[in-house]
Amino acid sequence: MNNHPTxxxxxxxxxxxxxxxxxxxxxxxxxxxxxxxLQKLEEExxxxxxxxxxxxxxxxxxxxxxLEDDLFAKLLEMIHPYTQNIKEYTVEANPESLxxxxxxxxKKYGVNRLSIGVESTNDEILKAIHRPHTFADVKKxxxxxxxxxxxxxxxxxxxxxxxASKTQLKKDLDNLLSLPxxxxxxxxxTVHPNTNFxxxxxxxxxxxxxxxxxxxxxxxxxxxGFIHYExxxxxxxxxxxxxxxxxxxxxxxxxxxxGASGYINNIRYTNTRSINExxxxxxxxxxxxxxxxxxxxxxxxxxxxxxHGVNLEDYQKRxxxxxxxxxxxxxxxxxxxxxxxxxxxxxxxxxxYEGMMILDTILLELFA
Numbered sequence: 322m323n324n325h326p327t328x329x330x331x332x333x334x335x336x337x338x339x340x341x342x343x344x345x346x347x348x349x350x351x352x353x354x355x356x357x358x359l360q361k362l363e364e365e366x367x368x369x370x371x372x373x374x375x376x377x378x379x380x381x382x383x384x385x386x387x388l389e390d391d392l393f394a395k396l397l398e399m400i401h402p403y404t405q406n407i408k409e410y411t412v413e414a415n416p417e418s419l420x421x422x423x424x425x426x427x428k429k430y431g432v433n434r435l436s437i438g439v440e441s442t443n444d445e446i447l448k449a450i451h452r453p454h455t456f457a458d459v460k461k462x463x464x465x466x467x468x469x470x471x472x473x474x475x476x477x478x479x480x481x482x483x484x485a486s487k488t489q490l491k492k493d494l495d496n497l498l499s500l501p502x503x504x505x506x507x508x509x510x511t512v513h514p515n516t517n518f519x520x521x522x523x524x525x526x527x528x529x530x531x532x533x534x535x536x537x538x539x540x541x542x543x544x545x546g547f548i549h550y551e552x553x554x555x556x557x558x559x560x561x562x563x564x565x566x567x568x569x570x571x572x573x574x575x576x577x578x579x580g581a582s583g584y585i586n587n588i589r590y591t592n593t594r595s596i597n598e599x600x601x602x603x604x605x606x607x608x609x610x611x612x613x614x615x616x617x618x619x620x621x622x623x624x625x626x627x628x629h630g631v632n633l634e635d636y637q638k639r640x641x642x643x644x645x646x647x648x649x650x651x652x653x654x655x656x657x658x659x660x661x662x663x664x665x666x667x668x669x670x671x672x673x674y675e676g677m678m679i680l681d682t683i684l685l686e687l688f689a
Contacts, residue, residue: 326575329366330577330581335354338451358599361602363399365578377563377564378410378411379564397427412432412435416458439477439478440477442496443492449483449484451517473503476497481531505542505555505556507535507554508553551569566627568623588609618688626677633669659675
């Protein structure tokens with residue numbers, strides 16, 4: 322494993338509005354808090370002595386583009402010293418706050434990938450879940466991004482929102498595919514405690530409905546030449562998320578900001594979600610020292626989420642044992658029933674689409 326993290330995640334918790342389903346570390350935007358937050362964020366980044374040879378940076382949220390232009394520029398300037406060897410530099414944005422000025426600021430500072438929170442293309446559904454944008458805003462934001470030179474664009478879509486039918490999902494896909502996007506992330510609605518959906522009694526969809534929706538996405542995006550390279554992610558060839566691949570390959574990374582998680586020197590950590598604690602200098606809330614057995618489970622579980630799966634040579638180098646030999650009986654059973662594929666030429670064991678859809682079941686079987 323690379324013990325020299327080459328990925329940095331930065332969390333900006335501020336939002337203009339709080340969506341009904343959101344469980345991320347977030348709070349309503351106030352300039353006073355944002356100014357203090359950026360100061361503490363810079364202190365935290367410096368405390369890690371972050372490498373100057375980072376390969377990926379991802380600024381997530383919350384809504385990073387909720388920052389006013391001068392504070393957004395201050396954030397990008399703060400990170401600039403770490404961008405000299407960057408291959409992929411992503412910023413999350415919401416359509417309503419992705420202004421021309423912010424696009425130009427990001428271009429100036431080397432951002433080369435945008436991840437835009439769309440969630441649905443139906444204006445009534447967006448309004449019902451307290452998203453402050455319309456599909457017209459989405460189109461405008463994406464076309465403006467393209468005009469400003471951004472050619473690596475992800476959109477997020479939530480499956481299973483209230484009143485969102487299969488017909489609506491097909492419309493969502495048609496609408497999004499009419500735009501110059503290169504990546505789509507599709508997530509099933511999860512109802513977390515303390516969210517508005519939980520308070521309102523909104524229920525998650527049944528597993529058979531969830532599977533039907535994923536089948537619609539898989540069929541439509543495959544027709545358009547998208548690659549299903551991770552359970553919830555599809556991309557045009559050559560546009561996989563390099564940053565997220567760090568997580569899925571179980572490599573180490575820095576995580577800074579409210580509620581952020583990181584993995585450094587075999588310790589997985591999670592920061593406080595309390596803005597008051599964070600502004601008072603408290604950062605890490607939980608730590609987990611990863612044992613060798615834990616590391617194997619993480620490695621298998623995360624790599625099997627992807628279309629590259631477990632590479633036998635990588636596993637051998639990291640754990641000094643033969644993955645196929647240890648799990649041979651279970652692997653062969655899943656190969657026989659079409660859930661797993663063994664690419665002997667590449668030395669990779671990975672899941673078929675059918676296998677990806679029951680990953681939890683396969684992992685339980687492997688680790689039993």
